[in-house]
Amino acid sequence: MEKLLEIKNLKTYFYKNQEVIPAVDGISFSVGKGETVAIVGESGSGKSITALSILGCIPTPSGKVEDGEIIFEGKNLFEKSKKEMRKIRGNEISMIFQEPMTSLNPVYTVGRQLSEVFELHQGTKRKEGFKKAIELLRIVGIPSPEERAKQYPHQMSGGMRQRIIIAMALACRPKLIIADEPTTALDVTVQAQILDLIKNLKEEIGTSMLLITHDLGVVAEMAEEVIVMYAGKVVESARVKDLFKDPKHPYTRGLLASMPSLNSANKRLNTIEGTVPKPTEFPKGCRFSPRCEFAKKICKDLEPPLCDKGDRSLSCWMETKEYTEEVKNEYSA
Amino acid sequence: MNTLLKIENVSKCFPASEGLFFKTNKKVTALDGVTFDIKKGEILGIVGESGCGKSTLGRVILRLLEADSGKICFDGKDILSLSKTEMREARRDMQIVFQDPFASLNPRMRVAELIGEPLRLHGMKDVHEINRRIEEITELVGLDKYHLKKYPHEFSGGQRQRICIARALILKPKLVICDEAVSALDVSIQSQIINLLNDLKDELGLTYMFISHDLSVVKHISDRVGVMYLGKIVEITSVENIFNEPRHPYTQALISAIPIPDPDIKKERIILKGDMPDPLNIPEGCRFHMRCIHAKERCKKIEPELKINKKGHFVACHLTDKI
Numbered sequence: 001m002e003k004l005l006e007i008k009n010l011k012t013y014f015y016k017n018q019e020v021i022p023a024v025d026g027i028s029f030s031v032g033k034g035e036t037v038a039i040v041g042e043s044g045s046g047k048s049i050t051a052l053s054i055l056g057c058i059p060t061p062s063g064k065v066e067d068g069e070i071i072f073e074g075k076n077l078f079e080k081s082k083k084e085m086r087k088i089r090g091n092e093i094s095m096i097f098q099e100p101m102t103s104l105n106p107v108y109t110v111g112r113q114l115s116e117v118f119e120l121h122q123g124t125k126r127k128e129g130f131k132k133a134i135e136l137l138r139i140v141g142i143p144s145p146e147e148r149a150k151q152y153p154h155q156m157s158g159g160m161r162q163r164i165i166i167a168m169a170l171a172c173r174p175k176l177i178i179a180d181e182p183t184t185a186l187d188v189t190v191q192a193q194i195l196d197l198i199k200n201l202k203e204e205i206g207t208s209m210l211l212i213t214h215d216l217g218v219v220a221e222m223a224e225e226v227i228v229m230y231a232g233k234v235v236e237s238a239r240v241k242d243l244f245k246d247p248k249h250p251y252t253r254g255l256l257a258s259m260p261s262l263n264s265a266n267k268r269l270n271t272i273e274g275t276v277p278k279p280t281e282f283p284k285g286c287r288f289s290p291r292c293e294f295a296k297k298i299c300k301d302l303e304p305p306l307c308d309k310g311d312r313s314l315s316c317w318m319e320t321k322e323y324t325e326e327v328k329n330e331y332s333a
Numbered sequence: 334m335n336t337l338l339k340i341e342n343v344s345k346c347f348p349a350s351e352g353l354f355f356k357t358n359k360k361v362t363a364l365d366g367v368t369f370d371i372k373k374g375e376i377l378g379i380v381g382e383s384g385c386g387k388s389t390l391g392r393v394i395l396r397l398l399e400a401d402s403g404k405i406c407f408d409g410k411d412i413l414s415l416s417k418t419e420m421r422e423a424r425r426d427m428q429i430v431f432q433d434p435f436a437s438l439n440p441r442m443r444v445a446e447l448i449g450e451p452l453r454l455h456g457m458k459d460v461h462e463i464n465r466r467i468e469e470i471t472e473l474v475g476l477d478k479y480h481l482k483k484y485p486h487e488f489s490g491g492q493r494q495r496i497c498i499a500r501a502l503i504l505k506p507k508l509v510i511c512d513e514a515v516s517a518l519d520v521s522i523q524s525q526i527i528n529l530l531n532d533l534k535d536e537l538g539l540t541y542m543f544i545s546h547d548l549s550v551v552k553h554i555s556d557r558v559g560v561m562y563l564g565k566i567v568e569i570t571s572v573e574n575i576f577n578e579p580r581h582p583y584t585q586a587l588i589s590a591i592p593i594p595d596p597d598i599k600k601e602r603i604i605l606k607g608d609m610p611d612p613l614n615i616p617e618g619c620r621f622h623m624r625c626i627h628a629k630e631r632c633k634k635i636e637p638e639l640k641i642n643k644k645g646h647f648v649a650c651h652l653t654d655k656i
Binding site for chain 1: 382383489491492519520521522523524525527528531546548549550552553554576586587588589590591592593594595596597602604605607608609
């Protein structure tokens, strides 16, 4: 598949009180044309920072992209000027945020905010933009769009506001949509509506999507490819089917097993002991090793590289020569 | 099994004053004739979407909010008729764990003080006994002794929730209301806390009312489940019945909407139209009729009552035997 976005060895660090916080620490992945890639991970794993890095929205001076390349349509985004980036944001890459409450401007009508997108990126006149805004509202399934366009965000429910955010993201028919927890703040029945909408619109326009979520159910439903992040690193990435059927990394396995499922009758949930380490106190070696039940000496000393294993990429010492040798030695001793 | 908590026809309205100058006399009906009971040693799950009144229900039971009408019997006592002092005494047996472990702990108190506070408030003076109880409960919720000298900000979300649970359990209550107690936690931490709640229930013989919007969590932990919609219970029955044979169209939609973490399962999804109606003007007839795919003329006019059907299922729907 043709690659639309490629991220190579991205490192985004934050500096606070003379401490370095490696929020994203050397991750690589790519998004193909028309593909949906999901990034999953718990809070603090660096998934949102990855998204902000792509858009060049890392707050300075506290944060900085230290290393790496982000290649979008063959061009490195880090080499673009601020002006060029502004053209790309919202036009070719757009973002859907989690909070439909805070991402809309409360003092402008919804129609005005939507028409602004056209005014900025396509030089449309206000009147023309307003008409286009109404059309967009109709596409995202808002009843009586003419009246709704004249209303303010506070007059709408959470689900409706999220539809408006989606309309805004789709306005310029972007090539890539980054959706950061698009349904987390919504109720299940509304979530089902919104996921359905995103899926249909995505197919219609043929955009690619980078979906950031902590909900593995949403991943299974929406994505083709999935990347599991832990403490600023990619631990495993694979096709959705392969990952859910046969998770290889102990963290992925633990994550899947600790979800209460609707089908199993098992009364005890599997747990992953301990908690995610603080970014200033990441352990040496594999970052998951303090919580991993299979951790050996090598895991604690050396960081495992992200290796290609055929159907997936995996960052774990298990099933490597070094690991099996250590187990063998332990066994004979 | 004997009944621990019996709730009959409880209603609660909040006055809605819109605007500074044009005050309206409208009311938001948060609870409307809620009736159910919880047996000793049982876990009752309450599910529903935001604004359906599930948190109000928890608070009304503890009388943190006063009910407008109805009857609440806890352990044989009618608690709505108790005086303030008597109520404080009664709350020894009923405790609540809130959603946000960051907001519910005083940041200027050490963990030992936080956990011991309920004991002191309930008049225990013996310092040795207090300390013994604190240590006992800390161990039970999986915290270490050295944690006791720390302040809440030094803990992660999961550990803070453990502190909240310790605080709730130190008085040895009979009923614990968990109001979205695991919703703010990450999956791997959430499972730790769910297991902890399950263990504590067996060890201390507790009864839970587990309020949550997450159906998979509720399915995992509950014995019985009540589904709420706009201040009413629309269906209440055993967890197996709710998930295998939901009878109310709203429950059916709710269950079908849960994303399943398995890419091979492609299920038929019932996608509801529109949003929940404004609680300021609740529609006539069945509250769900505007979004219901089965709605008939009767549903628009007459409000269905919560009735038991052939299988011991309580459902509030006119068409329950036809759908």
